[in-house]
Amino acid sequence: MAKQQLHTNNIVRILREEWPHARCELLARDPWDLLVAVILSARTSDERVNQVMAHLTEHLVGPGAYASMDPHELEPMIKTVPLYQQKARYIVESARMIMQRFEGEVPTDPQLLRILPGVGNKTAAVVLGNAFAIPAVAVDVHVQRIVQRIGWVEDGDADDIEQFIMKNIDPRYWVQMCHQMIRLGREHCRPKRPWCSRCPLNKFCQQHDVLDAR
Numbered sequence: 001m002a003k004q005q006l007h008t009n010n011i012v013r014i015l016r017e018e019w020p021h022a023r024c025e026l027l028a029r030d031p032w033d034l035l036v037a038v039i040l041s042a043r044t045s046d047e048r049v050n051q052v053m054a055h056l057t058e059h060l061v062g063p064g065a066y067a068s069m070d071p072h073e074l075e076p077m078i079k080t081v082p083l084y085q086q087k088a089r090y091i092v093e094s095a096r097m098i099m100q101r102f103e104g105e106v107p108t109d110p111q112l113l114r115i116l117p118g119v120g121n122k123t124a125a126v127v128l129g130n131a132f133a134i135p136a137v138a139v140d141v142h143v144q145r146i147v148q149r150i151g152w153v154e155d156g157d158a159d160d161i162e163q164f165i166m167k168n169i170d171p172r173y174w175v176q177m178c179h180q181m182i183r184l185g186r187e188h189c190r191p192k193r194p195w196c197s198r199c200p201l202n203k204f205c206q207q208h209d210v211l212d213a214r
Ligand code: SF4
Pocket: 146, 149, 150, 188, 189, 190, 194, 195, 196, 197, 199, 200, 201, 202, 205, 206, 207, 208, 211, 212
């Protein structure tokens, strides 16, 4: 087996052993709720989003309820998240499109999902992977940072990282591996002062003796 593939397999294996139960931490009843939660999650924590979602789900059910709102009506309900005005517009416009073009169902085709306002590659991948169990690669800031530090893709952008993972890793691991990398990013591989000496990947990481400041 080629050296690069062995390195990749070892990292996937360690992540699976270390965080066997890693999963999406956004609370959602159905695909629509998850889509709303992921749109809300840009630049804020899952905890904050879950608080907002708890409030929203008390009052609103399904895209039909959101489609009939003016975005200004939604704003006060989500105003504790950053960019709430833009997010309110995205959510209401996505709901209207889903009602008008997709018979009230969140599409399972990635290309159709990505035409919804506010839905990019990462949001589409989170929804596909977690609401529909369709293999997809969600490259968030944690995944991007870790993939670069471990040397899978040193200078690439999110698209390059997605391509690397799709080419080199078994699709059945994609969804959970992204959640495992989020756990790694929160617990060890933080943006500043990563805790490399305690990181389960340190044997395979090209940055472990460069970045560890502890
Ligand atoms: S060894 Fe350090 S830089 Fe490498 S993945 Fe672990 S925490 Fe991140």
